[in-house]
Amino acid sequence: MSTLIAAPFFNHWPFGFQLKMATLPSIHYMKSLLNLIILQNTLPPNFSLAIKSYFNYDATMNMSQRLLITNCRLFDAPQDKRTTSVLIENGVIAQIGQIESGTTCDNTLDAQGRIIAPGFIDVHIQGAGGADILDATPEALEAISRTCARFGVTGFLATTVFKPDQENRHLALAAEYTNRDLGGANLLGIHLEGPFISLEKKGMILPECICLPSEQILDEILNITDGHLSMMTISTELPESLGIIRSLVESGVIASFGHSNATYEQTLEGFDAGISHVTHLFNATPSIHHRSPGPLVAIFQAEHITAQVITDGVHIHPAVLKFAYEKLGPDRTIPITDGMQAIGLGDGMFIYNGIEYESKAGAARYKDGTLIGTALGLSQILERFITFTDCPLDVAIRMVTKIPAGLLGLEGKKGTIAVGKDADLILLDENLSVHTTIVAGKIVFQE
Numbered sequence: 001m002s003t004l005i006a007a008p009f010f011n012h013w014p015f016g017f018q019l020k021m022a023t024l025p026s027i028h029y030m031k032s033l034l035n036l037i038i039l040q041n042t043l044p045p046n047f048s049l050a051i052k053s054y055f056n057y058d059a060t061m062n063m064s065q066r067l068l069i070t071n072c073r074l075f076d077a078p079q080d081k082r083t084t085s086v087l088i089e090n091g092v093i094a095q096i097g098q099i100e101s102g103t104t105c106d107n108t109l110d111a112q113g114r115i116i117a118p119g120f121i122d123v124h125i126q127g128a129g130g131a132d133i134l135d136a137t138p139e140a141l142e143a144i145s146r147t148c149a150r151f152g153v154t155g156f157l158a159t160t161v162f163k164p165d166q167e168n169r170h171l172a173l174a175a176e177y178t179n180r181d182l183g184g185a186n187l188l189g190i191h192l193e194g195p196f197i198s199l200e201k202k203g204m205i206l207p208e209c210i211c212l213p214s215e216q217i218l219d220e221i222l223n224i225t226d227g228h229l230s231m232m233t234i235s236t237e238l239p240e241s242l243g244i245i246r247s248l249v250e251s252g253v254i255a256s257f258g259h260s261n262a263t264y265e266q267t268l269e270g271f272d273a274g275i276s277h278v279t280h281l282f283n284a285t286p287s288i289h290h291r292s293p294g295p296l297v298a299i300f301q302a303e304h305i306t307a308q309v310i311t312d313g314v315h316i317h318p319a320v321l322k323f324a325y326e327k328l329g330p331d332r333t334i335p336i337t338d339g340m341q342a343i344g345l346g347d348g349m350f351i352y353n354g355i356e357y358e359s360k361a362g363a364a365r366y367k368d369g370t371l372i373g374t375a376l377g378l379s380q381i382l383e384r385f386i387t388f389t390d391c392p393l394d395v396a397i398r399m400v401t402k403i404p405a406g407l408l409g410l411e412g413k414k415g416t417i418a419v420g421k422d423a424d425l426i427l428l429d430e431n432l433s434v435h436t437t438i439v440a441g442k443i444v445f446q447e
């Protein structure tokens, strides 16, 4: 039976599948049917995963499953507000407030007065838990996903590099696993740093991962990432870079300014071409000079531009961080980890892209002292941000939830706690210690 049902889907997936769906009475019926076929395990490898990915659906989970979280405090509620409850149904927030006593649930979770917040979104992370996107294995992606969840992250952009004239299997794999169940945080898409960036401002990126802007290489990248390239960091002073920025925007990819030696004027040209975001503000860009303002002044002045900020207090001095936050405001600031595989592990020596680096007290550096990222989880990064800026907790949380969700065009599904939104939620203490992480209604981490 399963072969007969599955056979027509293979040639024109997902188009054939949509046609088939239209002939069936309901999605619930279809999912029961899929459950049956998947559990019979008679499909070719990867087909059941393709089905799960297409529906954002896990066959091992009963779709009528309900999880009730009681005794929690909404992160943005006034301090004196009493605790509330959140009901999750089919991976989506179904109700907020006092739930009728007769409501049947498969699971109840007593939050014991903890804060409930939307899951954090990290738009810049290379690795975690001993794994790197460049490892190009499903196990590495799972390790990153699960480690992210420990620090309150429910969605992340797999941030990595493209290697011109080399194999880029890591990109095909990250694309394949986008929006699939990896056991922890969801991989929401790919963020490429380069390859069209400045050699002078390469930071931790190896020269072989950098080249001059080329529409042909961009096509190659768009092909291999198969519709899952969410963001590209690009330098606006390079020849033909403005055309690439326009192509990125046309393809629905966020063009992010970074790793650049651009002048003030060249930065503004990039904004006009479609740059809407900045990669790790201050890092790998020229500083401000009173006769040569450089990109930073242009960025601060551009009110429509959001900026990633590494808020560990090492990549940017705490005083500069506070200044930048006061200038940008909470709607334009997005704290990131710029995380490496050392996240979640102790101090020690690690390898990034074949080069050894040291992780010490949360900072990762090549042997020549070049800062290459952090070994801090996003909840730890946010805790430092609050310490350095005195930003209120609810405002800080919004900068790693609602603001990045909006940047990624996911504000309709993620980044806030509201009925109908994805149940990507976390329970945490006032000190930002993460107690529970829930992704699509499933508890993926609990302390």
Ligand SMILES: [Zn+2]
Pocket: 193, 203, 204, 259, 280, 284
């Ligand atoms: Zn970078």
